[in-house]
Each structure stands twice: as structure tokens, then as C-alpha cells.
Amino acid sequence: MPAHDIVIVGGGGAGLRAAIAIAEAAPSLDVALVSKVYPMRSHTVAAEGGAAAVIRDNDSLDHHAVDTISGGDWLADQAAVEVFVQEAPAEMIRLEHWGCPWSREPDGRVAVRPFGGMKLERTWFAADKTGFHLLHTLFQTSLKYGNITPYDESFVTRLLVADGRCQGVATIELQTGHVDVIAGRAVILCTGGAGRVFPFTTNGAIKTGDGMAMAYRVGVPLKDMEFVQYHxxxxxxxxxxxxxxxxxxxxxxxxxxxxxxxxxxxxxxxxxxxxxxxxxxxxxxxxxxxxxxxxxxxxxxxxxxxxxxxxxxxxxxxxxxxxxxxxxxxxxxxxxxxxxxxxxxxxxxxxxxxxxHYFMGGIDTDVEGATVLPGLYAAGECACVNINGANRLGSNSLTELLVFGARAGKAAAAFAREHPPPDLAQLDKQGVEEQHRLARRFIQKTGGHERIAGLRQEMRDAMESGAGIYRTEAGLQAACDALAALRERFADLQLDDRSLTFNTELTAALELDFMLDVAEAIAHSALARRESRGSHQREDHPERDDDAYLKHTLAFCNGAMPRIDYQEVSITRWPPAERVYGR
Amino acid sequence: MEKIALEVFRYRPEEEQTPTFQTYEVPLHKDWVILDALNYVKDELDGTLSFRHSCRMGVCGSCGMMVNGDAVLSCAAFLTDYRPGPIRVEPLANFPVLRDLVIEMNDFMAKLNRVMPWVVREQEKPVEEGEYLQTPEELMDYKPYAMCINCMLCYAACPVYGLEPEFIGPAAIALAQRYNLDNRDEGNAARMEILSTDEGVWQCTLVGECSTVCPKAVDPAGAIQRYKVASTTAWWKSKLLPWSR
Amino acid sequence: MSHYPRYRQFYPKLYRKRMPIFWWVHKRAHIHFIARELTSVFVALFAVELVLLVRALSEGPAAYAAFLDWLASPLALVLHALAFAMLIFHSVTWFNLAPKALVMRVGKTRVPAWAVAGANYAAWVVVSAVLAWIIL
Known part of the structure; x- marks a missing residue:
């Protein structure tokens, strides 16, 4: 069983930024970067338009904050937004120093372009492949640090918790089918969103909400999951x-x-x-x-x-x-x-x-990327700090994964320094249990009548019809019921592939398992929010209701259906007001 | 619905010693790419077929395959272009095969690492001092080489790599040039130690297929030839003007 | 992060296919490439011939005359015609590739590929003309 100081799950923009932050801030710490693909395949690669950060003299941090907060229909945590806009410019310059091919003005300065919901031009861009260049710059830069160990094509199936803190992950090494434990003093989830729970999405096939579901299963709430963005x-x-x-x-x-x-x-x-x-x-x-x-x-x-x-x-x-x-x-x-x-x-x-296109919601974290489970951190689309509120502005997500990827990396490094090495005996036992679970439920499973593709399609259809752009009580209830039925049918899965080498039917089944959890969290969170705010539009409750719902939804894993709870929104300087565009 | 046959390379290392071909009939939708057809096979016909894919928009670089002998991204190759079929789908050439259409790429990853694909500087500029200036012209010096998505089609198309696997190869050399030509970088000399060796640019005999198959018009063949000129010039300079270094 | 596989404990059973000797016969581009490479043999032959000519010259007028006679023989003429064709092919393919290696700039704009190739062809014509003028 390999043991490291910090285990990062996900090799996209947030994961790589976190890894580099640790490598720079704490060179003595040893980082495992675990990805179910190769890092440069991560879906950050598909982002196009740009990344927002205040750089011009006519702009100000407050402008960026106000745009972000009103864009999010006042559901964003304002303290977090202030941190975000403040640290954004330095993050972007750092990326420039690492070689990102930002588009330029004739005099050689970085160019910025206008973007939706932004008062001024502040979106840095590399033509229209910003995510691609950002990801490759981070990936290539990460290669120069000797203390980052890659675990490519290692599919994480479970978070391992011992003595009340997260101490590692169970993985399947896809090329061999070998189930192992990767232990660490702290774990950072950077696994991206879950666009694939919907039928029609910009998201790549790998975006199945694995990290969200795994955090949810160990008791960490998913926050504001009802807010999904349609581009x-x-x-x-x-x-x-x-x-x-x-x-x-x-x-x-x-x-x-x-x-x-x-x-x-x-x-x-x-x-x-x-x-x-x-x-x-x-x-x-x-x-x-x-x-x-x-x-x-x-x-x-x-x-x-x-x-x-x-x-x-x-x-x-x-x-x-x-x-x-x-x-x-x-x-x-x-x-x-x-x-x-x-x-x-x-x-x-x-x-x-x-x-x-995007999930505003995700694993509940604070501004340091910390979750309620000691030793577990999250950053990027899989996390919800929340700076995006009820609707994210275009070009804030690439910046978010840099700012909060770096913060989560540093916070996890500090945590790792203060805590003892993982309890390998306990983890080993859990690893063996996980191996048995995977064998019993998937590899050796016989019989069954349900095809993965069939269940997946039904889940997607249920989400689109019940939890799409406009929602109603009845539609959401129907989606919740459909998902509960799918969860039961999932136990009756029929699998053809019994092999260990690169078994993509097994990973598809595990991903569907994760997606069902995420879908349930979305549908139940949306059902409980009886107002319209940002991307969450209820035809039966068309107005925003600050008295009852100026708060974050928390969905806790709770047996048959999630338990819904709420959390205060941090309001610092910008009291809720009307969202105004074009007037 | 009109159908078309896919002859797909199958290799199941736990069951067989040598690969076989398996034929699947798929609907010929006019807007389907090869990857859609493979996903149809996996979802509806045979759950055991394995292949890599993700973004389906030609930018993640996962789904490179040989289709009728040519290295292509399967998300960018339309079924209708192969009418009436059958379409032969194989894993990328010149790589060891792990299973079905999945190749093993550790060698490529190690080579990427060897060319030092990051900004090398003697003195890092502090973040507080802002960005490095780079004019649009300076950007264009290296930008085409920065478009590489690491899909490895160029390695599959390169007979030199097939014959001499130690060759660093087109994409990795193009990536080295991407940094060499970037005005923020000072790593030229360090990279020369790798690129000018027998495993580097001098292995290349300029077949030129790497540039032909590149889905992002990176032109690795051009990068390699330019480097040969640069490397030769540097060698003569060091011999004729030893004090100039 | 160094991308060397350090952690794999159980290596998969890989299938490796070796390149056949005649790997190049299936594709036009490959045949073209092999043809370009093979025509370089004729470039070498011309060099050898030049060396032989110099040797004949050093051995005296008789040897030189015999060598010239051999060059005028029908067999030698046929061989030279063939070699000339091969050299033309080799030169054309070579000059067409020149823009790949030679990236030049005038001011801020990159010299287009056709101009680089064209300059090569022009130089070729000039050199040939000068040689023809000296010899003929």
C-alpha cells in the first residue's frame, strides 16, 4: 500500500493547482495525484472562453465582486467572493509565468475580453481554448516537481475514514484491475462536476460526480445541488x-x-x-x-x-x-x-x-477548501465554497479552480503537517473489504436483468424532465420517485465483463452508482427549495423568497432519501437587491 | 435504417494470446462519428468492448485509433466518410496494446517528461511585478506548437518510432520547441542535451506523416527540421567560436 | 511530477506487434518517402563517378580518354538518363521540404512556405545556369 502525505483525487485544473501549491509551499511533503484518466484528458481541457481577474486600471475588485454576487442572485458567500476576487489576479499572473499562452495586446500586455454578466472587460483568454491551455500549462509545470507521484488511470471507488478523519482512498488500477489503498494524512477531492447525470450536456464522458458522491457517502453534505447551469x-x-x-x-x-x-x-x-x-x-x-x-x-x-x-x-x-x-x-x-x-x-x-454545463453546487467546503470531515478537502467544480451562488458567471470557474485549488492545497499541507501518518492497519482492512465489495457486487456478479445504458438513460430523462431549466413540485417529485426506483433496479444490474484488465464496464457501473447519488441530491434539494432564484426556476414559486430561502441547501446522505438542511449565507457589504441587466 | 459494419480489433489478455477481429453492425446515422458507433456497441451490443474517450469534441486527446489504417481521433471521423464499409477499427499503431482499443502509453508520458516541458528560468520573476511582456508576434512564434493535445496520432503514424522505439518522437520534440521558442523561457541549452542526441531529432528521417495526421495542425515535422538546423548551427558555433558561450 | 511508472506492481500482458519489413508498401505517402530515400543512392553514385573521373585524370591522358569513352557508351548513357531522373525527383522533393526546416522572417511577418521553396528553386536554376555556362 503506497502512503503519501497528501492524496489528491482528480488531475484537472484544481487538482494540478493544488499539487503545485503543495510542492511549492511544502517541498518536503509528498503528494499522490490520482486520476481516473491521464491529467491532460481532464475536462478542464474543454473550457473555452476565458478566466476572469481584475487587471485593468478602470476595473476594481469590488466591481468583480458585485458582478459575481448579483450574477449569483445573492446566494454567494460574500466573504468567500471577496477572497476570490482578491487572489484571482495573482493566480492568473502566476499562470502567465508558468507559460500559459494568453492572448496579448500589441504592446505585449495580457489582453482581456468582455463576458456575460461582467461590467467590464476582465476575462483573460487564450483565443478560445483557454481551458485547454490552462490545463496543459498546469500539467506540464507539475512535471518539474519531484515530490508529486502520478497515479494515472486509477479509479477511486471510496474514501477511507479512520479515527474520525479521512486517511486515504481505495482505488482500482485500471490497467491491471488491482484494488489498492493509497494512504495519506489528508485527501483533496478535485473530481469536477457531474454533467453526465443529464442527457444533453457540454460535459465529457468522465464527468460523473465521483468525488461528490464519495464525499456524500462518508457524511459530508452536498451544498446547493439544485443549482445547475444551462449554457x-x-x-x-x-x-x-x-x-x-x-x-x-x-x-x-x-x-x-x-x-x-x-x-x-x-x-x-x-x-x-x-x-x-x-x-x-x-x-x-x-x-x-x-x-x-x-x-x-x-x-x-x-x-x-x-x-x-x-x-x-x-x-x-x-x-x-x-x-x-x-x-x-x-x-x-x-x-x-x-x-x-x-x-x-x-x-x-x-x-x-x-x-x-456546470454545477454551482457541490461538496460543502469553507474558503480553505476544508469539509466537515477532518482531513478531507475539495476544490474546483466538485466543491461548493460557494462563490457562484445560484448562477455562475462565465469565466469565473477557471479562476475559481486556481484560487481555491491553491488554497485547498495549502490548507491540506498545513493539516498534514499537524497530523500523524495514516493508520495503515485500519486502512488495509478497509481496502480488503472494498476489494471484496467490488468483486461481489460487480466482477463476480451473475444474473441480473438491467443494462447500465438503460438505467443511465432513464436517470437522464428523469433529470431533464423533472429538474431542467423550469421545474415544478410535481415534476420534481416524479424525478425523485423515478430515481428511487432506479436505485432499486441498480441492484439487479447485468454485467458482461468479468476481466480485470481495463474493465470499462465496471467503471461505467461504478460511475452510474455515483451519478444516482448526485441526481438524488439535486432532485431533493430542488424539491425543497420553494422559490425561484438564479438557475433554479420553480413555475409554482416564481418569485425569489429571501425571508425563507436566503440560505444554502445541504443534502446529507441518509438511507433511502437525502436529508435536507440549510446553512446561512454570508452577507458582508452587499445586501440582497434586484438583479438588473440592460437597464 | 441503413447499417454499416465495424470490424473491431479485440484483445482480451486474460483469455487469449493473440488478437482477433469482431464485426458489429451499427446504424449509419449521418452525424455519427466512429466514437458514437463504438458507444452504441458498448451500450447495446457488447458491454465488454474497451476504449478510451471523454470530451467528444477533439480536444481531450483520449480517443485516437487506427481507422482503415489511418491514425484519427474517433470523435472527429464520420461514419459516412467510410461508406459502404466495413470499417476496420484498431488501436493506435506502434504502441503495445493493453486491451481491445486501449494502448499502453507509459513510454509517451516518460518522453514528455524528458524534454522539460515547462518554463525554465534562472531567475523567476516575482508575481507582484506582473506579467512578462509578450507581443502577439512573439506569441505566434510558439503558439502553433502549443496546440498539441497529446493524442499520439503522430507516434502511430511515425515509422521511425515504430522501428526505433527509443526515438523521443514528434509530439515531445514539438513540445520542447514550444518552450524553446517562447521568449519567457531560458531552457534551450538544457533541452539541447536531450534533443541533440541519437534518440532526439537526428532519428527523424522526415517521413512527414506526423504533420499529415495531426488533428490540430501542430506540424511536428517542421518543428523537428527547424531544430536540426538550430542544433547544427549551435554545434558549428561552439566549434568555430568556442569563446561565444 | 515525473511521469515514470513507479507504482505498477502487476504488469499487464501487453500485445506487441512488430513492424514488418515491407511496412511501407501499403501507403502512398510511405512509398513516396522510401522513393525519396532510395534516390539518394544515385546522388552517391554521381559522387563516386566524380572521384573516378579525378582518378582517371591523375593517371594520364590515356586513362582519361578511356574513361570518357566509357561514359559515351550506350549503357552509360542509359544509366545516366535514369540517374538524372532520380536526381530530379530527389531534388524536387528536397526543395519542397525546405520550408519546413527554414523559418524566416522579414520584419514581423513570416516568409511564406512557397517563397522559401521558390528561393531554393531559383538558386538551383542560377547555379545550374552558371555551371552550364562554364562547361558549354
Whole structure:
């Protein structure tokens, strides 16, 4: 059994940033970086538009904080937001020093672009592959530290708790099927979101909420899970993301009549695209994602969207930017649209529809990334600090994983220094138990009637119909019931693959198991929140209700269905007010 | 619904010594890529088929395979382009096969590590002093080489790597050049110790297939040739002007 | 993080396929590559011939005349025609690759590939013309 000082689960942006933070702050500590893929495959790679941090003289930290807090419909913890905006610029500069190919001004300074819900240009970008460059820069930089040991393609199945603290993880080494324990004085979860619990998502196949479910199972609550973000512009069919930067650069959204329909939904009045003040910040196409996705649904109900083979779409038009600007600032958008929907955006508008993109909620942590379980930390999309409130602003998530990845790394390092080495005997016993559980329930399981793909699809359909952009009591209750039934049927799984070498049927089954937990937490949290706020829109409770619900939802694992509880929101300087865009 | 046949390479190391091919009939949707077809097989026909994949948008680099003998990203290769079939799907060439379409890539990972793909500096600039300046032109000097997604199609297409596995290979050398050409980096001399060896650029005989198959237009062949020129110039300089270092 | 596999305790049973000798016959690009490499043999042959010519010259007028006679024989003419074709192929493929190795800049813009290749061809023509002028 390998033992380290700190075990990081997940090799995406947050995990790598945490690893580097530890390597720099505490070179004597030894870090295990465990990933179910290779780090550079992590889904951070797919982020496109950019990362927000105040850098220009006309901007201020308070502006960034206010945008973030109002964008999140006042559910963000303001103390955490203040930490976030304060540490963001240094994190971005650090990344620049590590070699990130940020796009530049002619004089060599880093360039910034406008983004939805942001008052000023503050989004740093590397053309439209920011996540890709950020991930590869972090990964390549991590290679220079000798005290980070990679455990690639090691699938973590369980967190191991002994003496009331988290002391390691049980893993399956995918290439051999070998079940082992990786022990540590502290564990950091950086496993990303769970977009795959929905049928139509920008998220890659690996985003199945493993870390969220594992934390949940050892008693750590999942916070604000009802807040899931629909990105307004995904390609129909595949759900491939078309970045918000396309609107930041001046792209517009039009309905079947070529009409900029957002003006009908309290998002401002449109300026002509030739007007040099276009695009106006925090207005029209640069409104926040929740409001834009909701406007699409309303427009669809009016019958003004465009029917397509994969459901209704609207058009994202960037033709007026011209080929030169598109190729310079949005080359990936052009590549993706041309390849996957056979539309060259230089000449034709791109068909788009809202697509599930991001989880505001996640493992409940404080600003240091610490959970209620001693020794367990979390950062990135899998965690919920919460700085995003009820709706995240575009380009805050890459910054979040840097700021809180680094903070979680440092906090875990401090914890590891103050605590004794893991209790290997206890962990070994738990590892053997886990190995037996995996063998009994999956590898050696015979009989069964349910296919993984069938259950997975039913789960996704239940989530879409019950917990989509607009929700109702009845719809959510139906989703909760459907999920409970799926949980029972999961026990009757039929598996074909009995081998140990790279058994992807086994991992698909384990991922479905995790996703069912996450889905239940979402549906039950949404059912309990009888108000509308940000991305959580209840048709039966259309108003925001600060008296009853200006608080975070906590979902605790509790047998058959989650127990829901609440936590205060930290309000420092910005009392709740109306969200205003375009006025 | 029109169908198309996939002949998929199967290797189950716990059951068989040598690989076989298994044929699956899949629906020929016009917007399906090879990866969609493989997922259909896994979900509906045969749960034991193993392959790597994630983002399905050509940026994570997981799903490289040989399709009818060519190295491609299976998320970017459309079924209709292979009509009427059958389509032969195999693991990436030149790598040992772990199982089915999953290759073993420890060698590649180790090689990435060897070329020191990070900014090497004698003196780090303090964060408080802000960013390094880099003009858009300086950015473009190395940016094309920074587009590599580590999908390893270039290794699968490179006969030199197939014949001489110690060759550091196209992607790793291109990555070294990415940092060499970055005005923030000072690691050129250190990297030369690796790149100028027999395992480095001089193994390359310029077949050029690495650049042909690259899905991100990185042009590793160009990177290697440029490095040969740079390395030769440096050698002559060190011989003719030994005091210049 | 050093990416060397230090932790694997149970190595999987890998399947390794060896490259066959005739790996290059299946693809046009590979055949093209092998052809380019093989034509370099003729470049070497010309060099050998030049050495033989110099040796004949050093051995006196008789040897030199005999060598010239041999060069005028039908067999030698056929061989030279073949070699010339091979050299043209070799040179063209070589010059076409030149822009890959040579990245030049004028001011802020990169010299386009066609210009680099074109400059190579131009130099080739000039050198050939000078040689032709000296010899003919």
C-alpha cells in the first residue's frame, strides 16, 4: 500500500493547482495525484472562453465582486467572493509565468475580453481554448516537481475514514484491475462536476460526480445541488459548447424571424451590431447564462424558435465579425461548427440551444477548501465554497479552480503537517473489504436483468424532465420517485465483463452508482427549495423568497432519501437587491 | 435504417494470446462519428468492448485509433466518410496494446517528461511585478506548437518510432520547441542535451506523416527540421567560436 | 511530477506487434518517402563517378580518354538518363521540404512556405545556369 502525505483525487485544473501549491509551499511533503484518466484528458481541457481577474486600471475588485454576487442572485458567500476576487489576479499572473499562452495586446500586455454578466472587460483568454491551455500549462509545470507521484488511470471507488478523519482512498488500477489503498494524512477531492447525470450536456464522458458522491457517502453534505447551469449556446445533438466569448466578441442571438428576442425578456435594448458601443456589457447577449437559457424556453413556448432534428434551436450569428476576427479570436468555434454541424460561421449563423454545463453546487467546503470531515478537502467544480451562488458567471470557474485549488492545497499541507501518518492497519482492512465489495457486487456478479445504458438513460430523462431549466413540485417529485426506483433496479444490474484488465464496464457501473447519488441530491434539494432564484426556476414559486430561502441547501446522505438542511449565507457589504441587466 | 459494419480489433489478455477481429453492425446515422458507433456497441451490443474517450469534441486527446489504417481521433471521423464499409477499427499503431482499443502509453508520458516541458528560468520573476511582456508576434512564434493535445496520432503514424522505439518522437520534440521558442523561457541549452542526441531529432528521417495526421495542425515535422538546423548551427558555433558561450 | 511508472506492481500482458519489413508498401505517402530515400543512392553514385573521373585524370591522358569513352557508351548513357531522373525527383522533393526546416522572417511577418521553396528553386536554376555556362 503506497502512503503519501497528501492524496489528491482528480488531475484537472484544481487538482494540478493544488499539487503545485503543495510542492511549492511544502517541498518536503509528498503528494499522490490520482486520476481516473491521464491529467491532460481532464475536462478542464474543454473550457473555452476565458478566466476572469481584475487587471485593468478602470476595473476594481469590488466591481468583480458585485458582478459575481448579483450574477449569483445573492446566494454567494460574500466573504468567500471577496477572497476570490482578491487572489484571482495573482493566480492568473502566476499562470502567465508558468507559460500559459494568453492572448496579448500589441504592446505585449495580457489582453482581456468582455463576458456575460461582467461590467467590464476582465476575462483573460487564450483565443478560445483557454481551458485547454490552462490545463496543459498546469500539467506540464507539475512535471518539474519531484515530490508529486502520478497515479494515472486509477479509479477511486471510496474514501477511507479512520479515527474520525479521512486517511486515504481505495482505488482500482485500471490497467491491471488491482484494488489498492493509497494512504495519506489528508485527501483533496478535485473530481469536477457531474454533467453526465443529464442527457444533453457540454460535459465529457468522465464527468460523473465521483468525488461528490464519495464525499456524500462518508457524511459530508452536498451544498446547493439544485443549482445547475444551462449554457445558452450548445450545438444541437452533441451538446458541444460554443463559447460565450462568441457573444463577448459581438455575436448575437436571433429567433426564427431574425429578431433579437432577448430584448423581450428584460435584458435591455439591442444596439445595432455596427454600433461601436455593441456589445453592451451586462445587457442583451451579455446577460447572465441563467437568464439567457430561460429566455430560450419562453421563446420556444411562443413558437418562435427554429425546429431542428435535435429539438428547437435559435441562431447565434457571428458573421458580422468577419473572417479575420473569427479566425483570430474564435478559431475553435469555427472548427467545431464546421465539423459537427457542417456550418461555417463566417457565412452562416450557428444553430444553438441551451445545454447543461456546470454545477454551482457541490461538496460543502469553507474558503480553505476544508469539509466537515477532518482531513478531507475539495476544490474546483466538485466543491461548493460557494462563490457562484445560484448562477455562475462565465469565466469565473477557471479562476475559481486556481484560487481555491491553491488554497485547498495549502490548507491540506498545513493539516498534514499537524497530523500523524495514516493508520495503515485500519486502512488495509478497509481496502480488503472494498476489494471484496467490488468483486461481489460487480466482477463476480451473475444474473441480473438491467443494462447500465438503460438505467443511465432513464436517470437522464428523469433529470431533464423533472429538474431542467423550469421545474415544478410535481415534476420534481416524479424525478425523485423515478430515481428511487432506479436505485432499486441498480441492484439487479447485468454485467458482461468479468476481466480485470481495463474493465470499462465496471467503471461505467461504478460511475452510474455515483451519478444516482448526485441526481438524488439535486432532485431533493430542488424539491425543497420553494422559490425561484438564479438557475433554479420553480413555475409554482416564481418569485425569489429571501425571508425563507436566503440560505444554502445541504443534502446529507441518509438511507433511502437525502436529508435536507440549510446553512446561512454570508452577507458582508452587499445586501440582497434586484438583479438588473440592460437597464 | 441503413447499417454499416465495424470490424473491431479485440484483445482480451486474460483469455487469449493473440488478437482477433469482431464485426458489429451499427446504424449509419449521418452525424455519427466512429466514437458514437463504438458507444452504441458498448451500450447495446457488447458491454465488454474497451476504449478510451471523454470530451467528444477533439480536444481531450483520449480517443485516437487506427481507422482503415489511418491514425484519427474517433470523435472527429464520420461514419459516412467510410461508406459502404466495413470499417476496420484498431488501436493506435506502434504502441503495445493493453486491451481491445486501449494502448499502453507509459513510454509517451516518460518522453514528455524528458524534454522539460515547462518554463525554465534562472531567475523567476516575482508575481507582484506582473506579467512578462509578450507581443502577439512573439506569441505566434510558439503558439502553433502549443496546440498539441497529446493524442499520439503522430507516434502511430511515425515509422521511425515504430522501428526505433527509443526515438523521443514528434509530439515531445514539438513540445520542447514550444518552450524553446517562447521568449519567457531560458531552457534551450538544457533541452539541447536531450534533443541533440541519437534518440532526439537526428532519428527523424522526415517521413512527414506526423504533420499529415495531426488533428490540430501542430506540424511536428517542421518543428523537428527547424531544430536540426538550430542544433547544427549551435554545434558549428561552439566549434568555430568556442569563446561565444 | 515525473511521469515514470513507479507504482505498477502487476504488469499487464501487453500485445506487441512488430513492424514488418515491407511496412511501407501499403501507403502512398510511405512509398513516396522510401522513393525519396532510395534516390539518394544515385546522388552517391554521381559522387563516386566524380572521384573516378579525378582518378582517371591523375593517371594520364590515356586513362582519361578511356574513361570518357566509357561514359559515351550506350549503357552509360542509359544509366545516366535514369540517374538524372532520380536526381530530379530527389531534388524536387528536397526543395519542397525546405520550408519546413527554414523559418524566416522579414520584419514581423513570416516568409511564406512557397517563397522559401521558390528561393531554393531559383538558386538551383542560377547555379545550374552558371555551371552550364562554364562547361558549354
Amino acid at each position: 445558452p449556446t450548445g450545438l444541437p445533438g452533441t451538446g458541444i459548447l460554443i463559447t460565450e466569448a462568441s457573444r463577448g466578441e459581438g455575436g448575437i442571438l436571433v429567433n426564427r424571424d431574425g429578431y433579437r428576442y432577448l430584448q423581450d425578456y428584460d435584458l435591455g435594448t439591442p444596439l445595432d451590431v455596427s454600433d461601436e458601443r455593441h456589445p453592451v456589457k451586462k445587457s442583451m447577449e451579455l446577460g447572465p447564462r441563467d437568464r439567457l437559457s430561460q429566455a430560450f424556453v419562453k421563446e420556444q413556448q411562443k413558437g418562435r424558435t427554429i425546429p431542428g432534428p435535435y429539438g428547437d434551436v435559435v441562431h447565434l450569428d457571428i458573421r458580422h465579425l468577419g473572417q479575420a476576427r473569427i479566425d483570430k479570436k474564435l478559431p475553435f468555434v469555427r472548427e467545431l461548427a464546421t465539423k459537427y454541424v457542417n456550418i461555417d460561421p463566417v457565412y452562416e449563423p450557428i444553430p444553438v440551444r441551451p445545454v447543461l
